[in-house]
Amino acid sequence: xxxxxxxxxxxxxxxxxxxxxxxxxxxxxxxxxxxxxxxxxxxxxxxxxxxxxxxxxxxxxxxxxxxxxxxxxxxxxxxxxxxxxxxxxxxxxxxxxxxxxxxxxxxxxxxxxxxxxxxxxxxxxxxxxxxxxxxxxxxxxxxxxxxxxxxxxxxxxxxxxxxxxxxxxxxxxxxxxxxxxxxxxxxxxxxxxxxxxxxxxxxxxxxxxxxxxxxxxxxxx
Amino acid sequence: xxxxxxxxxxxxxxxxxxxxxxxxxxxxxxxxxxxxxxxxxxxxxxxxxxxxxxxxxxxxxxxxxxxxxxxxxxxxxxxxxxxxxxxxxxxxxxxxxxxxxxxxxxxxxxxxxxxxxxxxxxxxxxxxxxxxxxxxxxxxxxxxxxxxxxxxxxxxxxxxxxxxxxxxxxxxxxxxxxxxxxxxxxxxxxxxxxxxxxxxxxxxxxxxxxxxxxxxxxxxxxxxxxxxx
Amino acid sequence: xxxxxxxxxxxxxxxxxxxxxxxxxxxxxxxxxxxxxxxxxxxxxxxxxxxxxxxxxxxxxxxxxxxxxxxxxxxxxxxxxxxxxxxxxxxxxxxxxxxxxxxxxxxxxxxxxxxxxxxxxxxxxxxxxxxxxxxxxxxxxxxxxxxxxxxxxxxxxxxxxxxxxxxxxxxxxxxxxxxxxxxxxxxxxxxxxxxxxxxxxxxxxxxxxxxxxxxxxxxxxxxxxxxxxxxxxxxxxxxxxxxxxxxxxxxxxxxxxx
Numbered sequence: 001x002x003x004x005x006x007x008x009x010x011x012x013x014x015x016x017x018x019x020x021x022x023x024x025x026x027x028x029x030x031x032x033x034x035x036x037x038x039x040x041x042x043x044x045x046x047x048x049x050x051x052x053x054x055x056x057x058x059x060x061x062x063x064x065x066x067x068x069x070x071x072x073x074x075x076x077x078x079x080x081x082x083x084x085x086x087x088x089x090x091x092x093x094x095x096x097x098x099x100x101x102x103x104x105x106x107x108x109x110x111x112x113x114x115x116x117x118x119x120x121x122x123x124x125x126x127x128x129x130x131x132x133x134x135x136x137x138x139x140x141x142x143x144x145x146x147x148x149x150x151x152x153x154x155x156x157x158x159x160x161x162x163x164x165x166x167x168x169x170x171x172x173x174x175x176x177x178x179x180x181x182x183x184x185x186x187x188x189x190x191x192x193x194x195x196x197x198x199x200x201x202x203x204x205x206x207x208x209x210x211x212x213x214x215x216x217x218x219x220x221x
Numbered sequence: 222x223x224x225x226x227x228x229x230x231x232x233x234x235x236x237x238x239x240x241x242x243x244x245x246x247x248x249x250x251x252x253x254x255x256x257x258x259x260x261x262x263x264x265x266x267x268x269x270x271x272x273x274x275x276x277x278x279x280x281x282x283x284x285x286x287x288x289x290x291x292x293x294x295x296x297x298x299x300x301x302x303x304x305x306x307x308x309x310x311x312x313x314x315x316x317x318x319x320x321x322x323x324x325x326x327x328x329x330x331x332x333x334x335x336x337x338x339x340x341x342x343x344x345x346x347x348x349x350x351x352x353x354x355x356x357x358x359x360x361x362x363x364x365x366x367x368x369x370x371x372x373x374x375x376x377x378x379x380x381x382x383x384x385x386x387x388x389x390x391x392x393x394x395x396x397x398x399x400x401x402x403x404x405x406x407x408x409x410x411x412x413x414x415x416x417x418x419x420x421x422x423x424x425x426x427x428x429x430x431x432x433x434x435x436x437x438x439x440x441x442x443x444x445x446x447x448x449x450x
Numbered sequence: 451x452x453x454x455x456x457x458x459x460x461x462x463x464x465x466x467x468x469x470x471x472x473x474x475x476x477x478x479x480x481x482x483x484x485x486x487x488x489x490x491x492x493x494x495x496x497x498x499x500x501x502x503x504x505x506x507x508x509x510x511x512x513x514x515x516x517x518x519x520x521x522x523x524x525x526x527x528x529x530x531x532x533x534x535x536x537x538x539x540x541x542x543x544x545x546x547x548x549x550x551x552x553x554x555x556x557x558x559x560x561x562x563x564x565x566x567x568x569x570x571x572x573x574x575x576x577x578x579x580x581x582x583x584x585x586x587x588x589x590x591x592x593x594x595x596x597x598x599x600x601x602x603x604x605x606x607x608x609x610x611x612x613x614x615x616x617x618x619x620x621x622x623x624x625x626x627x628x629x630x631x632x633x634x635x636x637x638x639x640x641x642x643x644x645x646x647x648x649x650x651x652x653x654x655x656x657x658x659x660x661x662x663x664x665x666x667x668x669x670x671x672x673x674x675x676x677x678x679x680x681x682x683x684x685x686x687x688x689x690x691x692x693x694x695x696x697x698x699x700x701x702x703x704x705x706x707x708x
Contacts, residue, residue: 024600027684062310063450066603085316094307100243109239113315115227139246376615380608384598393594394612397587398619401626408633429622440615443532447607 011074012037013163013194014059019068021054028054029216032068038162038192041185041206043199046216052198053093053167055216059196060090060165072163086115089161091169095152099141103132103151106140116158130154131177146172156184164188166197179205232317233325240329254295255337261287262345273350280349281359281410287345288338288363289370289399293392295334296374299326300382300445309382310449319442327375327438335367351410358413358423362406365426372430372437373398379444402429462687464538465678472671479664486657494654503567506560508655512662514557514578517585518620520550520666524592525617528610540606541681543613544596545673549666551589557582577631581624588616602681 028051381387
């Protein structure tokens with residue numbers, strides 16, 4: 001009982017009301033209500049084309065829903081853009097890595113843009129955490145797709161954002177890398193952050209009941 | 222939060238520096254529109270005939286139309302690659318105001334494409350026998366006018382960046398907006414050729430520049446939000 | 451302040467509301483246009499200088515003013531949609547764009563046809579005709595951009611931004627073209643303008659003008675309704691509407707067969 005009261009006293013980090021999404025005249029989901037608290041790890045499930053990416057993009061504010069609202073700290077995300085974006089790290093399908101810049105330059109730019117503290121030593125350390133030691137000064141155009149993804153994931157190690165929204169973060173990452181990322185997620189939610197992700201794999205280092213699930217059913221129309 | 226200490230100016234120079242670095246490592250983006258500019262201008266004497274009098278009469282129009290077209294050609298690079306590799310999303314999701322980021326990218330675009338155009342224009346003016354009194358007016362109109370082209374063009378790119386084969390559509394959207402700049406710039410150069418003062422036309426172009434500088438970044442920001450939706 | 455508008459923000463309500471006023475609009479448009487056109491073509495006096503070719507003015511001037519007016523209407527709709535997130539405004543802007551483009555084209559064609567007897571040439575770089583031509587480009591840009599997006603919601607937003615950019619530029623373009631025109635041609639060419647009208651020319655003109663405006667309203671209304679239906683195709687009320695319509699249609703076919 002006391003636990004319930006405690007959770008009801010702290011407002012949810014993100015809450016979603018009556019979310020409806022329509023893409024190409026197809027109803028992806030209808031009247032979705034979600035609450036995500038600090039310390040949650042949320043896995044969005046569903047077959048291909050069920051709207052997982054659309055949901056994550058709506059949560060991050062990149063896409064506008066057909067109907068419904070997204071709140072951050074009980075404020076509409078469109079009305080608290082700056083605060084929300086300070087606390088948001090979104091990694092989509094596209095890594096956001098420029099081929100004309102080196103791995104280190106890419107990471108440094110992305111971190112600075114997000115406002116995360118960084119310097120040359122830091123960058124090198126962070127890149128080694130995602131197994132990119134020795135590639136710091138290679139132009140990203142000479143690196144593989146998996147390495148691009150790791151450059152973008154490296155930001156997680158330095159992020160000060162509370163909310164991580166990750167679309168298929170494990171694509172093109174090896175087993176060891178996945179384990180390292182899961183440990184990172186654990187540390188993050190322990191510190192009062194939350195992780196919202198899509199993946200086709202099970203999260204192995206988490207207890208099944210620890211992971212909140214949102215299942216999107218494909219609605220045939 | 223630590224973010225607050227990143228001032229507008231710091232964000233602006235961060236993005237500007239990044240775009241210039243990328244352009245310097247990818248020099249085609251600078252050279253190709255410039256070559257296009259030169260080639261288009263060379264085509265006119267071949268098509269019209271080499272009489273110096275005719276050429277000097279139409280030189281302002283030719284140089285300015287060629288400048289419009291080569292700007293149009295280079296506009297695609299402004300947001301396209303950032304859109305395709307996901308950097309644009311990340312910029313829109315940063316806590317900084319979108320108009321600062323957009324303005325930095327537009328300034329970078331002008332430095333990469335507009336400035337070289339201005340530098341090479343006197344050479345083309347020689348080829349077209351432009352009236353000697355008009356050189357100053359040509360340079361001044363280009364200096365004030367090409368930023369307007371970059372700013373207005375950015376709105377068009379912002380709207381079409383998410384569309385496959387948006388290139389032709391872009392020209393349909395942007396070229397009508399370039400008409401006032403074209404009219405006042407060529408008229409200033411013509412007036413200068415007659416030895417008359419052309420500060421009036423220049424003032425209007427300056428007003429267009431100030432107007433688009435203040436309004437365009439917001440329109441571009443709104444357009445990009447639609448395009449990344 | 452916007453409370454009274456709220457019921458009409460509901461697509462279903464505005465669909466039925468426009469359905470009710472549509473017949474009235476159509477009837478009024480027919481009435482005014484037939485009176486205006488017959489009066490203008492058959493009974494109004496010919497111009498003492500231009501003769502009967504002057505009568506094209508009764509089509510040209512309303513078309514030209516309406517082409518500008520519709521663009522401003524679109525801009526207001528785009529502004530409303532952007533500021534108050536008023537989705538139906540996008541639908542109305544989408545309904546207006548092709549109508550505006552057609553009226554711009556009519557203004558251009560009638561202008562050219564008027565120019566032939568007046569100047570002996572179909573096209574002349576007259577300030578009004580030139581700005582009308584540029585207005586046509588602006589319309590075509592908005593329509594092309596609207597068509598380029600698969601998602602109608604996004605299409606409306608993108609076209610709205612372009613419309614607003616266009617409406618800021620339109621006076622600048624118009625002014626610069628007029629200035630350019632006087633600079634290059636002086637006043638040697640008499641421009642298409644409103645000649646000073648006698649009262650028996652004015653009345654048919656007023657009827658024609660109101661008639662064309664009502665015609666525009668009617669067409670936009672029809673297009674607006676179909677925009678509402680396509681944008682809300684997954685809503686239950688649209689589905690029942692369609693199925694009712696279909697069952698009526700089938701019943702009629704059966705009756706015909708019997």
